[in-house]
Amino acid sequence: MMKSLKYILAGTLFGIIMSKSEAISWYRIQEMFRFQSFHMFGIIGTAVITGIIAVWLMKKMKSRDVEGNPISFTDKEKTWRRYLFGGTIFGLGWALTGACPGPVFVLLGQGYLVMIVVIIGSLLGTFVYGLLKTRLPH
Amino acid sequence: MLELIKQPWPWYTSGLAISFIMVILIFFGKSFGFSSNLRTMCSMLGAGKWVSFFNFDWKAQRWNLLFLIGSVIGGFISANWLQSDAPLNLSQATIHDLQKLNIKFDGNIVPSQLFNWGFLATGKGLLIFLGGGFLIGFGTRYAGGCTSGHAISGLSNLQLPSLIAVIGFFIGGLVMTHLIFPLLF
Numbered sequence: 001m002m003k004s005l006k007y008i009l010a011g012t013l014f015g016i017i018m019s020k021s022e023a024i025s026w027y028r029i030q031e032m033f034r035f036q037s038f039h040m041f042g043i044i045g046t047a048v049i050t051g052i053i054a055v056w057l058m059k060k061m062k063s064r065d066v067e068g069n070p071i072s073f074t075d076k077e078k079t080w081r082r083y084l085f086g087g088t089i090f091g092l093g094w095a096l097t098g099a100c101p102g103p104v105f106v107l108l109g110q111g112y113l114v115m116i117v118v119i120i121g122s123l124l125g126t127f128v129y130g131l132l133k134t135r136l137p138h
Numbered sequence: 139m140l141e142l143i144k145q146p147w148p149w150y151t152s153g154l155a156i157s158f159i160m161v162i163l164i165f166f167g168k169s170f171g172f173s174s175n176l177r178t179m180c181s182m183l184g185a186g187k188w189v190s191f192f193n194f195d196w197k198a199q200r201w202n203l204l205f206l207i208g209s210v211i212g213g214f215i216s217a218n219w220l221q222s223d224a225p226l227n228l229s230q231a232t233i234h235d236l237q238k239l240n241i242k243f244d245g246n247i248v249p250s251q252l253f254n255w256g257f258l259a260t261g262k263g264l265l266i267f268l269g270g271g272f273l274i275g276f277g278t279r280y281a282g283g284c285t286s287g288h289a290i291s292g293l294s295n296l297q298l299p300s301l302i303a304v305i306g307f308f309i310g311g312l313v314m315t316h317l318i319f320p321l322l323f
Binding site for chain 2: 004006007008009010011012013014015016017018019020021022023024025026027028029030031032033034036037038039040042043044045046047048049050051052054055058063065066067069071073075076077078079080082083084085086087088089090091092093094095096097098099100101102104105106107108109110111112113114117118119120121122123124125126127128129130131133136
């Protein structure tokens with residue numbers, strides 16, 4: 001039970017952070033893609049810089065996780081096509097709906113029930129990717 | 139304290155809080171990546187019967203689904219108890235640009251003009267919500283991650299592939315915003 005609870009609590013905190021940072025805002029995403037405010041760039045920039053320091057420290061100190069296992073980081077597959085093509089397709093959807101996958105669910109919790117349609121669409125998109133995976137350049 | 143939390147958070151607090159989420163998930167022995175839940179959900183719905191990509195031990199991803207449920211709860215808590223009374227502090231330039239597309243700035247987190255069942259029932263509304271969702275699902279799985287998996291986790295671990303993915307996110311976002319939005323709205 002405690003094992004499950006910690007993930008639910010981490011997710012709840014994530015939902016609150018996404019809401020209060022306004023990263024779930026359709027307006028803020030438009031503002032970002034029009035380079036009209038520093039807000040979103042500041043959020044992502046701070047997260048990345050502090051994240052780089054945190055990961056570096058964890059590697060340096062050979063940190064262990066809560067179960068005592070050594071923390072390891074897996075490198076992403078060294079290629080570029082899937083990242084550029086897939087990334088661009090996701091970017092189109094991000095700007096179109098004003099939400100990336102996390103915020104889609106946070107907005108649902110906020111009471112925007114129309115997000116159910118975005119979720120159905122994203123499950124369909126994921127399914128079609130699985131269907132075409134072997135035929136796409138990666 | 140509650141009053142302080144209710145205010146919109148400055149970007150540095152928000153950014154720090156997001157990397158904190160990544161760090162606690164690493165200490166839980168997991169990694170921060172939200173979009174893989176979509177693949178897990180497809181598997182749960184039985185997609186593995188037709189497509190081998192979905193034929194994996196999705197129960198190992200249960201923790202991430204719990205994280206997803208938490209994020210819905212977090213949204214609910216924020217909307218009901220942590221809302222500030224002030225309208226969203228959107229830049230004047232964006233308000234002006236959106237006006238030209240006939241999208242009114244109403245001070246909410248999302249434009250109520252678009253995020254309602256009435257708009258969804260129009261062909262354009264369905265295209266935006268269902269089609270946008272499709273692009274999100276297809277693109278994130280193709281790229282192997284979304285904003286959390288690539289922009290936060292990947293860049294924090296100095297992964298070049300993640301940087302390429304983030305550049306892709308922006309190419310797509312800029313094309314949609316500057317070239318396709320004027321045709322859509």
